[in-house]
Amino acid sequence: MNLGNLSVGLSTYLLVGAMLFCLGLYGVFAKRNIIAILMSLELMLNAVNINFVAFNRFLWNQKIDIHYILTGNVAALFVIVVAAAEIAVGLALVITIYRNRQSTNVDEFNWLKW
Amino acid sequence: MGTIVFFIFAILAIAAASGVVTSRNIVHSAFYLALSFSGVAVLYVLMNADFLAAVQLLVYTGAVSIMVVFAVMLTLRGEVSDSNPENRKWGWGAFISVLLFAVIALVVLTNSDWRVLPSAWTSGGSAEDMSLLLLSQFMIPFEAAAVLLTVALAGAVILAKGVKENQ
Amino acid sequence: MFKEMHDLFQWAWLIPALPFLSFLLIAFVTKRSKGLSSTVSILAILTALGLAIAIGLGIIQSGAELVEHPVIVSANWLNIWGLKIDIGTVVDPLSGMMLFVVALVASMVQIYSLGYMQGDKGWSRYYAYQSLFAFSMLGMVLATNLLQLFIFWELVGLCSYLLIGFWYFKVSAREAAKKAFITTRVGDFGLLLGILFLYNKFETLDFTALSAALSTNLQNVAVVGTVGYVTVMAFLIFMGPMGKSGQFPLHVWLPDAMEGPTPVSALIHAATMVVAGVYLVAKMYFLFEASPVALQFVAGIGAFTAIFAASIAIAQDDIKRILAYSTLSQLGYMVFALGVGAYSASLFHLMTHAFFKALMFLGAGSVIHALHEKQNIWDMGGLWRKMPITGTTFFIGVLAISGVPPFAGFWSKDEILAGAFQNGHPIIYAVGLFTAFLTAFYMSRLFFVAFMGPEKPQNHPHESPLSMTIPLVILACFSAIGGLAALPEHNFSFFIHFGEFEPEAMNWGLAGISVVAGLLGIGFAYYIYVKEAIKAESIAARFPIVYRILNNKYYIDEVYLWLIHHIMDGLGKVLYFIDIYIVDGIINGIALLTRGSAKVLRRTGTGQLQTYAMVFFFAVVVIFMVFAFGEGQLSSLNPLAMLGGVK
Numbered sequence: 001m002n003l004g005n006l007s008v009g010l011s012t013y014l015l016v017g018a019m020l021f022c023l024g025l026y027g028v029f030a031k032r033n034i035i036a037i038l039m040s041l042e043l044m045l046n047a048v049n050i051n052f053v054a055f056n057r058f059l060w061n062q063k064i065d066i067h068y069i070l071t072g073n074v075a076a077l078f079v080i081v082v083a084a085a086e087i088a089v090g091l092a093l094v095i096t097i098y099r100n101r102q103s104t105n106v107d108e109f110n111w112l113k114w
Numbered sequence: 115m116g117t118i119v120f121f122i123f124a125i126l127a128i129a130a131a132s133g134v135v136t137s138r139n140i141v142h143s144a145f146y147l148a149l150s151f152s153g154v155a156v157l158y159v160l161m162n163a164d165f166l167a168a169v170q171l172l173v174y175t176g177a178v179s180i181m182v183v184f185a186v187m188l189t190l191r192g193e194v195s196d197s198n199p200e201n202r203k204w205g206w207g208a209f210i211s212v213l214l215f216a217v218i219a220l221v222v223l224t225n226s227d228w229r230v231l232p233s234a235w236t237s238g239g240s241a242e243d244m245s246l247l248l249l250s251q252f253m254i255p256f257e258a259a260a261v262l263l264t265v266a267l268a269g270a271v272i273l274a275k276g277v278k279e280n281q
Numbered sequence: 282m283f284k285e286m287h288d289l290f291q292w293a294w295l296i297p298a299l300p301f302l303s304f305l306l307i308a309f310v311t312k313r314s315k316g317l318s319s320t321v322s323i324l325a326i327l328t329a330l331g332l333a334i335a336i337g338l339g340i341i342q343s344g345a346e347l348v349e350h351p352v353i354v355s356a357n358w359l360n361i362w363g364l365k366i367d368i369g370t371v372v373d374p375l376s377g378m379m380l381f382v383v384a385l386v387a388s389m390v391q392i393y394s395l396g397y398m399q400g401d402k403g404w405s406r407y408y409a410y411q412s413l414f415a416f417s418m419l420g421m422v423l424a425t426n427l428l429q430l431f432i433f434w435e436l437v438g439l440c441s442y443l444l445i446g447f448w449y450f451k452v453s454a455r456e457a458a459k460k461a462f463i464t465t466r467v468g469d470f471g472l473l474l475g476i477l478f479l480y481n482k483f484e485t486l487d488f489t490a491l492s493a494a495l496s497t498n499l500q501n502v503a504v505v506g507t508v509g510y511v512t513v514m515a516f517l518i519f520m521g522p523m524g525k526s527g528q529f530p531l532h533v534w535l536p537d538a539m540e541g542p543t544p545v546s547a548l549i550h551a552a553t554m555v556v557a558g559v560y561l562v563a564k565m566y567f568l569f570e571a572s573p574v575a576l577q578f579v580a581g582i583g584a585f586t587a588i589f590a591a592s593i594a595i596a597q598d599d600i601k602r603i604l605a606y607s608t609l610s611q612l613g614y615m616v617f618a619l620g621v622g623a624y625s626a627s628l629f630h631l632m633t634h635a636f637f638k639a640l641m642f643l644g645a646g647s648v649i650h651a652l653h654e655k656q657n658i659w660d661m662g663g664l665w666r667k668m669p670i671t672g673t674t675f676f677i678g679v680l681a682i683s684g685v686p687p688f689a690g691f692w693s694k695d696e697i698l699a700g701a702f703q704n705g706h707p708i709i710y711a712v713g714l715f716t717a718f719l720t721a722f723y724m725s726r727l728f729f730v731a732f733m734g735p736e737k738p739q740n741h742p743h744e745s746p747l748s749m750t751i752p753l754v755i756l757a758c759f760s761a762i763g764g765l766a767a768l769p770e771h772n773f774s775f776f777i778h779f780g781e782f783e784p785e786a787m788n789w790g791l792a793g794i795s796v797v798a799g800l801l802g803i804g805f806a807y808y809i810y811v812k813e814a815i816k817a818e819s820i821a822a823r824f825p826i827v828y829r830i831l832n833n834k835y836y837i838d839e840v841y842l843w844l845i846h847h848i849m850d851g852l853g854k855v856l857y858f859i860d861i862y863i864v865d866g867i868i869n870g871i872a873l874l875t876r877g878s879a880k881v882l883r884r885t886g887t888g889q890l891q892t893y894a895m896v897f898f899f900a901v902v903v904i905f906m907v908f909a910f911g912e913g914q915l916s917s918l919n920p921l922a923m924l925g926g927v928k
Contacts, residue, residue: 022214027134031135035140035189040134088270106890
C-alpha cells in the first residue's frame with residue numbers, strides 16, 4: 001500500500017477537531033485549577049480553528065474569486081485575535097481573584113450561589 | 115508522505131491535549147498545551163494555510179503559552195505535583211464530552227458528502243492574500259479586532275494592577 | 282496664464298495646513314514658552330493670509346473661466362464598500378472670498394490678542410485653540426464634499442466650545458460653553474440626518490456631483506415625489522445653519538457665548554463661525570433652489586430673526602450683548618437674502634459684515650480692556666476723547682452697519698433689500714427696511730452713550746497698545762472701502778452668483794430709501810441720547826411692558842426653562858404615576874410570583890460554575906442530537922441539512 005497516495009479527507013480533519021474540542025470540554029468540566037480551565041478553553045478555540053481552515057481548504061474552488069474563498073482562514077484569524085484578548089483578560093482576572101482569595105481553586109468560587 | 119505527516123502531528127496534538135487535561139501537575143499541563151498548539155500549526159501547513167500556521171506558532175505557542183506559564187508562577191502555592199487536581203464531578207464531565215464526541219463522529223462518518231478529498235491547490239493562504247481580504251471585505255471587523263485588542267490590553271493591565279484602597 | 286494659476290490653486294491645502302501645524306507645534310513643543318507660541322501661531326496665520334490673498338488675486342485674474350469651472354484637487358480618503366469619500370480642496374470665487382475673510386479676521390484677531398490677552402495664564406492654550414479654529418474654519422471653507430464639510434463643521438463647533446469656556450474657572454463661562462455646544466448640536470443632528478438622506482438618495486456627497494445628480498433627478502418626471510423629498514432634505518440641511526448661525530429658535534446660545542474672551546467673540550461669534558451656516562446654505566443652494574417651500578421657510582426664519590434680534594438689541598445694556606444681538610440680526614439678514622434669491626448680495630453682506638462686526642467687537646474689547654472689564658454702556662461715556670483711535674474706528678463700524686454710503690454695509694445691505702423687493706417679497710422687504718432702521722438706532726445708541734456724553738469720573742481710560750489699535754485700523758479700512766467691490770464691471774456678483782449671471786444696475790431709488798431709514802435711526806438716537814430731547818427713561822416708563830419684554834429678550838430663555846420645568850417635568854410626573862402604580866403593579870405581581878418559585882428553585886443554584894457549564898452543554902448535546910437524528914418539525918430546521926449534510 002502506497003501511503004503517499006492516501007490523501008487525508010475533510011472528515012479526518014473534522015474528527016481531529018472534534019477530538020480536541022471534546023478534550024478541552026472535559027478539561028473545562030473536570031479541572032479545579034482555574035488556569036487549567038483557561039488552557040482547556042484555548043484548546044477548544046483551536047479545535048474550532050481547525051474546522052474553519054479545513055472547510056476552507058476542502059471546499060476550495062479555483063473558479064470562485066480567491067478573495068472570497070479565503071474567508072475561512074480570515075475567520076480563524078479573528079478567532080485567534082479574540083482568543084489572545086480572552087486569555088489576556090482572563091489571566092488578569094485570575095490574578096485579581098487570586099489576590100483577593102489566595103486561591104485558584106474554582107470549587108471555592110461560589111459567589112453565584114443564592 | 116502528507117498522510118504520514120498528518121497522522122504523526124494529529125496524534126501528537128491530541129495526545130498533548132489529553133496531557134493537558136489529565137496531568138496533575140499544572141506546569142506540565144502548560145508545556146503540553148504548547149506542544150498541542152505546535153501540532154495544530156503543522157496541520158495548518160498541511161492545509162496550505164501557511165500564514166495561519168505562522169500566526170498560530172507566534173500567538174499561541176509563543177505568547178499565550180508563556181502568559182499561562184507566568185500566571186501559573188504567580189499563583190502557584192502548595193505542592194506542585196498536586197497543583198492541577200480533578201474535581202468530584204469529573205465523571206459527569208467525561209460522560210458529556212464523550213457523548214458530544216460520539217454524536218459529532220457519527221454525523222461526520224455517516225455523511226458521505228463530508229468525505230471530501232482535497233482539490234488541487236494553486237495559490238492562496240499567504241500573508242498577501244489574507245491582507246488583501248482583511249483590508250477590503252473585512253475592513254470593519256479588522257478595525258474592530260484592533261480596537262478589541264487595545265481594549266483587552268488596557269483592561270488586562272488595569273485588572274492585574276489592581277485598585278488601591280483610599281483612592 | 283490660467284495654467285500657472287491652476288498650479289497656484291493646487292496649493293490651497295496649505296492654507297488650513299499651516300494653522301494646524303502651528304496648533305500641533307504649540308500643543309506639543311512650545312507650550313511652555315508664551316512668546317514662541319504666539320509667534321508661531323501668528324506667523325502661520327499670516328502666511329495663510331498671504332496665500333489666501335494670492336489665491337484671491339489669482340481668482341480675479343482668471344475671471345469668468347474659474348466661475349464656471351472651479352479648481353478641485355482631491356484625493357480618495359475612504360473607500361469602504363459602497364461608501365466613497367474624497368478629501369480635497371475646491372477653489373472657486375466663493376471659497377476664495379471666504380478664505381480671504383477668515384484668514385484676514387483670524388490674523389487681525391490673533392495680533393489683537395497680543396495686547397488683549399496680556400498676562401493671561403492660558404496664553405499658549407489660547408493660541409493653540411486659535412490655530413485649531415483657523416485650521417477648522419479654513420478647512421471647512423475648502424471642503425469638496427458634505428462629509429468633509431461636516432467634520433470641519435463639528436471641529437469649529439468644538440473650538441467654539443473650547444474658546445467660550447476658555448476661562449473655565451468661571452461658572453458662567455462653563456455654562457455658556459455647554460449651552461452653545463448643546464444648542465448647536467440640536468441643529469447638527471438635523472444636518473447629519475440631511476446628509477445621510479442625501480447620500481441615501483443620490484449616493485454621493487460631492488457638491489458638484491450632488492448638484493448634477495439633483496438636476497437630472499428633477500428632470501426625470503417619472504421620479505414621483507422628488508420635490509417632496511428634496512424639501513425634506515433642504516429642511517434637514519437647514520437645521521445645521523439654524524443652530525450654527527443662531528437663527529430663531531436656536532439663537533439662544535449666541536448671546537451667552539459672549540462669556541469668552543472678546544477677541545474670540547469677534548472671530549468666532551461675529552465674523553467667521555456663525556456665518557458657516559450661511560456658507561453651507563450657499564454651497565447647497567442648488568438643493569434649496571429646487572424647493573420653493575424650503576426657500577420660503579429660509580426667508581421667513583431669516584427675516585424673523587433679523588427683526589426679532591434687532592428689537593432685543595435696543596433694550597440691552599451690555600456692550601457685548603448688544604453686538605451679539607446685532608450679529609444675530611445681521612445673520613438673519615444674510616439668511617433671508619438667500620431665501621429671497623439674493624444669492625450674491627447675501628454673500629456680499631457676509632463679507633462686509635465680517636469686516637465691520639469684527640471691527641466693532643474688537644473695539645468693544647478695547648473699551649472693556651481700558652475700563653477694566655466694565656461692560657455696561659451706562660458705566661462708560663466720553664470715551665472718544667480718551668481713546669481716539671478706538672472711538673474713530675468704532676464710529677466707522679457704526680456708519681458701516683447703519684448703511685451710510687459709502688461705507689461697506691451700505692452696498693451689501695442695499696443689494697439685499699433691493700433683491701427682496703425685486704424678487705417679489707414686499708413683506709420681507711418691509712421687515713428688512715425696518716430692521717435697518719432699528720440697527721442704525723441701537724448701534725448709534727451704543728455709540729452715543731459709550732463714546733460721547735459726559736465722562737464718568739471713576740473711569741480712567743487710556744488708549745490701547747499698538748498691537749490692538751493696528752488691527753482696528755486695518756479692519757476699519759476694509760469696513761470703509763470693502764463695499765466698493767460692488768462697483769467695477771467685474772464686481773462681486775460677477776464672481777459669486779448662482780445660475781446665470783445677470784448684471785444689475787444699482788437701484789438708486791431703493792438705495793435712497795434704505796439710506797433714509799439708516800439716517801433716521803441715527804438721528805433718532807442722537808435726539809434721544811445726545812440732545813436728550815426725549816428722556817430714554819421716560820420712553821421706558823411710558824411703555825414698561827415693552828421695555829421689560831425687550832430687556833428680557835422676549836423671555837425666550839425663560840420660556841425654554843418653563844417648558845422644561847413644566848411640560849417636561851409634568852409629563853414626567855404623569856409617566857411617573859403610570860410607572861409606579863400600573864407598570865410597577867404588574868411587575869411587582871410577577872415579581873412576587875417569581876419570588877415564591879425562586880424560594881424553592883434556588884436550591885439548585887450551587888454556585889459551582891462547572892456544574893452550570895455541564896448542564897448547559899448537556900442541553901446543547903441534546904439539541905444537537907435532535908437536529909442530527911430527529912424527525913419532523915425540529916429536524917426540518919436542521920442546519921446540517923442546509924449545509925448539504927444529513928439526509
